Amino acid sequence: MEDYTCFMEKQKILLKIPEDSAQKFRREYRKEFPLSGNGTPDHIIFKIKPSFETRQGPLLGVMQQMILNIIYSNAWEKPIHFAVTMPQEEVLSELAQFLRLDGLAYTLVPFREWDISPVHLRNNLMQQFSYRNLNNENVYYDGSEINLLQHYRNAFIQLATYHARKDDKKSLQDTLYLLDQEIPESVIPYTNHFIKLCIESLKIVADNYQLDLYKTHQLSEREVEFIGQFLLINLQQPRFAARFLERTYTADSSNSRIIGLLIQAYLQSDSAIKAIQPLQHWLKLYPNDQKASDLLKNINDNRI
Numbered sequence: 252m253e254d255y256t257c258f259m260e261k262q263k264i265l266l267k268i269p270e271d272s273a274q275k276f277r278r279e280y281r282k283e284f285p286l287s288g289n290g291t292p293d294h295i296i297f298k299i300k301p302s303f304e305t306r307q308g309p310l311l312g313v314m315q316q317m318i319l320n321i322i323y324s325n326a327w328e329k330p331i332h333f334a335v336t337m338p339q340e341e342v343l344s345e346l347a348q349f350l351r352l353d354g355l356a357y358t359l360v361p362f363r364e365w366d367i368s369p370v371h372l373r374n375n376l377m378q379q380f381s382y383r384n385l386n387n388e389n390v391y392y393d394g395s396e397i398n399l400l401q402h403y404r405n406a407f408i409q410l411a412t413y414h415a416r417k418d419d420k421k422s423l424q425d426t427l428y429l430l431d432q433e434i435p436e437s438v439i440p441y442t443n444h445f446i447k448l449c450i451e452s453l454k455i456v457a458d459n460y461q462l463d464l465y466k467t468h469q470l471s472e473r474e475v476e477f478i479g480q481f482l483l484i485n486l487q488q489p490r491f492a493a494r495f496l497e498r499t500y501t502a503d504s505s506n507s508r509i510i511g512l513l514i515q516a517y518l519q520s521d522s523a524i525k526a527i528q529p530l531q532h533w534l535k536l537y538p539n540d541q542k543a544s545d546l547l548k549n550i551n552d553n554r555i
Contacts, residue, residue, distance in 0.1 A: 264319070267294045268361050272327035276361050283370055292361040297345035314342055322359070331359040335402045352409055354380065355402055372410045376403075377426070382433035392439065400439050404430065404446060411453045415486045423457045448474060452481045456488050472502050476509065483512060489519035504532060523550045 268276075270293070277291045299319070302312030311319075325331060333339075335355050339347035350357035352367045354375035384390045385400065392400070407430040414423035427450070441447045455478075470478075479495030482488045493516040499509050510533050517526035530547045534540060 263296060263298055265294055265296050266322065268292055268327055273361065280360075280362055280365055283368060284365075295349055295361050297348065299346065300341075300344040302341070312342070318342070318346075332356040333359070335405070336399070352406065354406055367409050367413060369410065369413045372406060372413075373422075373426075376406055376410060377429060385434050386432065386438055388438055390438070397439055398442055400434065401442055401446065403434055404441075404450070407434075408446070408449050408453070411450075411457075412485055415453060415456045415488065420457055423453065427453060427457055445477060448477050449481055449485075452478050452486060455482065455491055456486055472499055475499050479516075480512060483516050483519075489516040492516045493520060493522070493525075500529065505536070507533070507536065510536075524554065526550060 273291045273293060299311065299315055301309035302315060303310040322331060332353075333343075333350060333356060335352075335357065337343065337357070339350070343350070346359075348363045349360055351360045351365045353371040358368070358371075380403075382403075385403075407426060411423055411426045411430075414420075414426060430450070436447075475495050476499045479492045479499060482495065483492035486492075493513065496509060496513040496516055499506070500513050503509060510529050513529050514526045514533070517523060517529075527547065527550060530543055530550070533543050534547065537543065
């Protein structure tokens with residue numbers, strides 16, 4: 252244990268990572284994300300928000316103390332997993348930034364941006380998990396069970412998002428097909444409408460014809476805005492995003508956030524000329540925005 256230390260200073264915790272464990276994590280990370288420039292980590296630093304405030308000062312909860320004790324004692328020798336039902340914000344605080352989604356459990360890893368393992372996630376969702384009777388309309392599920400089953404959907408969304416960003420339509424279609432077959436809305440209804448919109452956004456990327464369906468689909472402006480933002484930021488699909496953001500911009504041209512998202516979508520989809528009009532409108536609202544003024548000038552100069 253002497254090579255593995257922890258100290259707290261203003262609620263900050265430093266956990267050292269043994270060299271052999273660090274190298275193992277780095278090899279696995281680079282295998283899944285080969286273009287990453289991350290080096291080999293030798294420690295992680297995070298804050299834990301104490302559960303209680305006492306007269307003597309902040310006090311960690313029993314669960315927090317138990318988790319930290321397990322991490323210290325393990326010294327990265329074996330994987331440490333957390334159920335997806337763990338209240339991360341309340342219990343783990345910044346430690347949650349070092350959790351990687353592998354299915355219905357998170358794994359502690361030394362990289363902040365290692366949000367998912369596409370290898371483990373795909374293997375678990377597509378091959379290992381059994382979705383027995385989740386598509387059987389004759390089986391009754393109460394509210395608490397339906398709430399818990401949403402974690403399956405979240406895992407599917409994370410995997411599908413990875414495939415969408417990679418422009419791997421075949422894998423994206425396979426993932427969404429399995430989700431619809433095994434956990435249909437008719438049996439396991441959505442408990443969060445925006446989770447459904449995430450899946451609908453993914454289907455737009457998987458099948459272009461879905462985009463045409465939304466021309467006549469009755470969506471609120473808030474739903475259209477959500478889909479446009481999700482397509483742009485989460486799925487990195489600016490061409491699709493622009494179609495939805497244009498509708499929202501037409502409905503509310505004074506919304507600065509929508510204007511900014513639409514300009515971003517045009518620029519990222521090599522449609523800079525289309526960004527001229529919303530940029531001009533932006534400058535009417537914010538005439539002192541030098542960056543926007545320079546961007547508009549640059550676009551106009553490149554047209555000549």
